[in-house]
Amino acid sequence: MATSAPPEVDGIFHYESVNQVPVEIQKYWHQRHMIYSKYDEGIWMTDDAWFGITPEPVANMIATHVAEGAPKEKTMIIDAFAGAGGNAIAFALSGRWERVFAIEKDPKVLKCAKHNADVYGLANKIWWIQGDCFDVIKKRFSAMGKSAVIFASPPWGGPGYTSDVVFNLSTMQPYSLEAIYTPFAKVTKDIILYLPRTSDLNQLAKYAPEDRKLEVTHYCLKGASKALCVYLGDFKFNS
Numbered sequence: 058m059a060t061s062a063p064p065e066v067d068g069i070f071h072y073e074s075v076n077q078v079p080v081e082i083q084k085y086w087h088q089r090h091m092i093y094s095k096y097d098e099g100i101w102m103t104d105d106a107w108f109g110i111t112p113e114p115v116a117n118m119i120a121t122h123v124a125e126g127a128p129k130e131k132t133m134i135i136d137a138f139a140g141a142g143g144n145a146i147a148f149a150l151s152g153r154w155e156r157v158f159a160i161e162k163d164p165k166v167l168k169c170a171k172h173n174a175d176v177y178g179l180a181n182k183i184w185w186i187q188g189d190c191f192d193v194i195k196k197r198f199s200a201m202g203k204s205a206v207i208f209a210s211p212p213w214g215g216p217g218y219t220s221d222v223v224f225n226l227s228t229m230q231p232y233s234l235e236a237i238y239t240p241f242a243k244v245t246k247d248i249i250l251y252l253p254r255t256s257d258l259n260q261l262a263k264y265a266p267e268d269r270k271l272e273v274t275h276y277c278l279k280g281a282s283k284a285l286c287v288y289l290g291d292f293k294f295n296s
């Protein structure tokens with residue numbers, strides 16, 4: 058049973074009132090119940106994790122689409138940049154996967170993610186791996202591509218991305234589109250990328266299979282796009 062008590066680790070918090078919250082995070086904290094419907098049950102966050110978290114309604118919608126569209130023989134999903142657990146929790150809750158793996162390089166953020174999954178009743182439903190996803194995927198998952206899809210919500214280089222009319226995916230920091238796609242595609246072509254809403258679609262079009270459309274979905278909250286997902290590989294959708 059999870060508690061709201063923060064652990065004895067510097068940098069992990071469960072903020073309960075606005076005067077505890079650093080100014081730059083307050084806008085996210087005010088949306089905490091939308092980001093995590095179970096926030097008050099003791100969600101843990103690092104200050105950085107607030108900037109990258111996928112809000113729960115968006116994470117659930119993505120999980121539904123991934124579950125519907127993924128090739129039937131795929132039984133495991135690898136969340137390469139797990140953060141504080143937003144997407145990994147939704148993938149586990151979808152019930153579609155025999156295995157959900159979640160990789161995160163920052164040990165404090167990973168500690169939050171594990172705890173947050175526990176709050177959602179998912180203790181032992183997600184296989185957590187601390188490390189660099191490029192190393193981990195190459196070393197541990199190279200032979201599992203036939204049964205795996207990879208979900209990637211990489212960092213976008215900080216909040217500055219919002220001012221770009223068209224977001225250039227080849228200069229995305231710290232990893233460009235190419236730097237993410239190339240190593241992951243050696244394991245499986247079935248890759249979902251969660252990217253800024255203004256991402257340059259021409260740069261994505263280059264990854265479309267011959268004579269096939271590429272599915273790009275905007276995920277919206279309160280009438281505005283939060284982000285988009287591009288579904289690469291053999292995803293098939295009814296509509």
Ligand SMILES: C[S@@+](CC[C@H](N)C(=O)[O-])C[C@H]1O[C@@H](n2cnc3c(N)ncnc32)[C@H](O)[C@@H]1O
Pocket residue numbers: 109110111112137138139140141142143144145160161162163166188189190191210211212213
């Ligand atoms: C945008 S956040 C992911 C948020 C996550 N989808 C969620 O809903 O909580 C990106 C995360 O990737 C992690 N990260 C960055 N580089 C990484 C790498 N090479 N391997 C694994 N994790 C990495 C960062 O520490 C950060 O927590």
